[in-house]
Each structure stands twice: as structure tokens, then as C-alpha cells.
Amino acid sequence: MTVARFKDLCVDVASPSEMAAFWGRVIGLTTPADNPGVLVGDVPEKTIWMCRVPEPKIVKNRVHLDVHTGAVANLQAAGATIQSDEQRWTVLTDPEGGEFCGFVRDTDPAYRLMELVVDSTDPERQARWWAGVVGGDVASTPDAPWYWLENVPGLPFPYWVFVPVPEAKTVKNRIHWDVTAPALQPVMDAGATLLRPRDGEIGWHVCADPEGNEFCVFLPA
Structure with missing residues (x-):
């Protein structure tokens, strides 16, 4: 039985x-006329908040997005910079240096978010932990370590991927996800850590998963 549901994504930025x-x-995605710092789609779960923060990016993003594209040139025209070409994807950076990967397709779909990717010291454990929190099926292939x-x-993209890295998390992630839950305690009982409780300044609880990845829990009003 799951204890929460995926809500939306948040990206730390200097210029929302x-x-x-x-x-x-x-x-x-599009921006509402009254809020140029958020992206919205045809369902609420496609919402992506651009959250202004004072600190710059200093290390490789531990969480990144993979996108579909009809051509890497389309991503460059949008403002991305190529970092490297791999066999199946191209590593790029956004205008503030955040890494993401582009996967070239025969057609360029209207909605192009393919997956959320999280660096992990124990990908299987992380995948199974999050499956226990938000549901879904854990999958893998014998010839791949992720x-x-x-x-x-509710997940507005097909895959949520956990990939192996040797290094542990050292700084706050610049991309995080929000969830909704009927109550906080079942999330804590699953193994989350409470980083900041809901208070007079914020209307949600800031938590961390077993590897320290931040996520926010929204409870009923």
C-alpha cells in the first residue's frame, strides 16, 4: 500500500x-500570464516550479531530466549547450549549467519529458523504497546497473530512473519532487527524514529519502 502520490517538480534557479x-x-509546457516562473500542462502533475535561490550550481546535478527531441539542434536553438555525445543520448546543459540528456526520436512529440533520473549509491534500494512510497513497478535489465x-x-512521464554513482550526496539537490499524502507519519514510518516541518512560512513538510534527496510533502488543508 502506497503512502503518497507524485505531485509535481521543482527546479532551483537564479532567474525563474x-x-x-x-x-x-x-x-x-507553457507559463501562465500571471506567473512567468512556473510551467503548466494539461494535468496538474506536469507542473514544474522554478524556485529562485541565491546559491549557484557548484557540483554536477544529482537529479536531472531526460527529454525526447526530434534533433539535438532543436535543444541548442532553445538555449542548451552540448557537453558530450554518448551512444544513445546527448548530454547538454541548460542556461544556468544544469545537466540534462536529450534522446533523438523520429518525431518531436508535443510533450517531451521522458524521465526523471536520480544518482544513487544503491539504485535498487532507492527504486524499491520509492515504489513503496508512491507505487509503481520496479524494473531492471540483466545487462544494466540501473x-x-x-x-x-500520476507520474507525468514514463520512467523514474535510479543510476549508480560512487559518490554520496553532498549538497542540496537543485531539482526535487513534491508529493501529496493523507498524513505525514506514514511517510516517516517508511523511512523518510523530516528536514523542516510545515510552519508559518511554508505550507508543506520538507523531507529526505534514505540517500538524502529532498522532497516536499503536501498534506490536506
Whole structure:
């Protein structure tokens, strides 16, 4: 039995309106006229908040997005910079230096967010932990070291991937996800850590998963 449901994504940025415009072009989302710092789609779960922070990016992003594209040139035209070409994907950076990967397809779909990717010291454990929190099926292949979730209720992209890295998390992630839950305690009982409780300044609880990845828990009003 799951204890929470995926809500939306958040990206730490220096310039919310500029980064929302960039990611809107890359993913295929729009910004409301009254809020240029957020992206919205045809369902609430496609929402991506651009959160202004004072600190710059200093290390490789531990969480990144993978996107579909008809051509890497389309991502460059949107404002991305190529970092390296791999066999199946191209590593790029957004205008503020955040890494993401582009996968070239025969057609360029209207909505292009393919998956959320999380660096992990123990990918299988992380995948199974999150499956227990938000649901979905844990999948893997014998010849690959990563694990992923699919069929996650409400997830607005096909896959949530956990890939192996040797280094542990050292700084706050610049991309995080929010969840909704009927109550906080079942999330804590699953193994989350409470970093900051809901208070007069914020209307949600800031938590961390077993490897320290931040996520926010929204409870009923």
C-alpha cells in the first residue's frame, strides 16, 4: 500500500522567468500570464516550479531530466549547450549549467519529458523504497546497473530512473519532487527524514529519502 502520490517538480534557479521560458521550449509546457516562473500542462502533475535561490550550481546535478527531441539542434536553438555525445543520448546543459540528456526520436512529440533520473549509491534500494512510497513497478535489465520505476500513479512521464554513482550526496539537490499524502507519519514510518516541518512560512513538510534527496510533502488543508 502506497503512502503518497507524485505531485509535481521543482527546479532551483537564479532567474525563474528565463529558466521557465527555456524549459517550456525544451519540454513543451507553457507559463501562465500571471506567473512567468512556473510551467503548466494539461494535468496538474506536469507542473514544474522554478524556485529562485541565491546559491549557484557548484557540483554536477544529482537529479536531472531526460527529454525526447526530434534533433539535438532543436535543444541548442532553445538555449542548451552540448557537453558530450554518448551512444544513445546527448548530454547538454541548460542556461544556468544544469545537466540534462536529450534522446533523438523520429518525431518531436508535443510533450517531451521522458524521465526523471536520480544518482544513487544503491539504485535498487532507492527504486524499491520509492515504489513503496508512491507505487509503481520496479524494473531492471540483466545487462544494466540501473533500476527504474514505471506505471507510477500520476507520474507525468514514463520512467523514474535510479543510476549508480560512487559518490554520496553532498549538497542540496537543485531539482526535487513534491508529493501529496493523507498524513505525514506514514511517510516517516517508511523511512523518510523530516528536514523542516510545515510552519508559518511554508505550507508543506520538507523531507529526505534514505540517500538524502529532498522532497516536499503536501498534506490536506
